[in-house]
Amino acid sequence: MSKDKTITDASLVERVKQGDTQAMEAIVERYSNKVYNLAYHLTRDPTASEEIMQDVFLTVLSKIHTLNNNAYFSTWLYRVTTNAAYAHMRDSRKVKKNLEDLRVKDLEKDTSQIYDWSSLPEDILLSDESKQILKDAIDSLPEPMRIVVLMKDVEGLKNEDIAKTLGLSLPAVKSRLHRARLLLRESLSNYFKKYATARPGGEQSEM
């Protein structure tokens, strides 16, 4: 079995196109956890994510001949994954209804919090507790924002791919992302403000 990281996706894909099962196994080694995790982040459902993962690889395998540029394999794979996860969510969570509801109350109020918690030490910033606060905050975002911030900031997909996958314009993706980040920042500010007085080293507000 080939575990060599130096083999490019493109050459593996080319071999799969010719029916090479070893190359296919190498692709599974390389991407199955990534596909699973992306599906899991989007659906929060471990069982569904395993099914999605299997469906995604079967879909990709059956359509691999339609991929013109082998180098775009991973982008394509993630797009198939998000589409499948998204379809699952649409069925199970009635996402579509929520998609219309993008209004967020009092975004302006958000900007009134001016404690600079970015100067806190890493062990506080990256504590299990603060990660949990952030995860809960992501989960409680309005669905359209949650999906975008998960794809972009958590999973690291490109704006263009997110737009294509969700059928949105690029500006719509960016605007959702920006609003989501401001809301998450607000949640984190609420959590970290308990350190505001305890740590006078942080940048204090003059306003």
Added chain:
Amino acid sequence: MRCSQCIELFDDYIDGVLTRDTMEKIQAHLRECKHCRVIFHTYSLTIRLSKSCETFNTLSKERIKKLKQTLTRSLRMENKEM
């Protein structure tokens, strides 16, 4: 530049897709406006912390083996059809 305009552009500023002129206006605003500077720092850090939320589940060896078997079957079948 007003504070609200500055904050609206954080995303593009971080992505580095703005014109040089706009970049400089934001930098100038951030230098003189502590309010926006704090929001900028914490906004950037929020993005960084989100990345750390990537709870990486690892599939069992058994599960991956099963997947490979399914795919191998499917690939062999397809090759026969061709």
